[in-house]
Amino acid sequence: MVTDPGQRSAIGEVYRRAFRAYAAAGGTNAERYADDPARQATQLRVGASAAWLGEHMGEVPVLVIACRRIAKLSAGSQADVWGSLLPAAWSYMLAARARRLGTAWTTLHLDHEAEVAALLGLPEDIRQGVLIPTAYYTGETFKAAPRQPLDTVLHLDRW
Known part of the structure; x- marks a missing residue:
């Protein structure tokens, strides 16, 4: 958990x-949903929110960086490695929401994982899994995001 203003600011710059x-490479790809105006509108809102966070990450009061000790990261061990860290991070986010705290799941900083590790003084065998900015929600639009119908994203027995 990073609360020091200088550390948060440095992580925010990274x-x-x-x-x-990410944005220069196409970001949220809102144009991909040109044939679905409702979904495109959602993607545009997501993009605007992500852009705001991209510029203000260092101002968020608490940055939670979930980490795991990993001697060697190999392709065949991904589920074993992240199988406990990711659900724990998600549980943290749910607990924060229940307390009217806003969070976001992001991994963009991992493009510069070594730099963030150096800022935090992480040992070489500690790997970062997710960055979760956390703050009190101050707006009035805290609501569930629209979701695709389940039968369009869940397949049983075969595709």
Whole structure:
């Protein structure tokens, strides 16, 4: 958990660079949904929110970076490695929401994982899995996001 203003600011600068590269590469791809105006509108809102966070990450009061000790990261061990960290991070986000705290799941900083590790003084065998900015929600639009119908994203027995 990072609460020190200087550390947050430094991580925010790294994140800003990562976000700008992401945006330059196409970002949320809102144009991909040109044939679905409702979904495109959602993607545009997501993009605007992500852009704001990209510029203001260092100002968020708490940055949670979920980490895991990993001696060697190999392709065949991904589920074993991240299978406990990712659900724990998600549970943290649910607990934060229940307390009217806003969070976001992002991994863009991992493009510069070594730089963030150096800022935090992480040992070489500690790997970052997710960055979760956390703050009190101050707006009035805290609501569930629109979701695709389940039968369009879940397949049983075969595609």
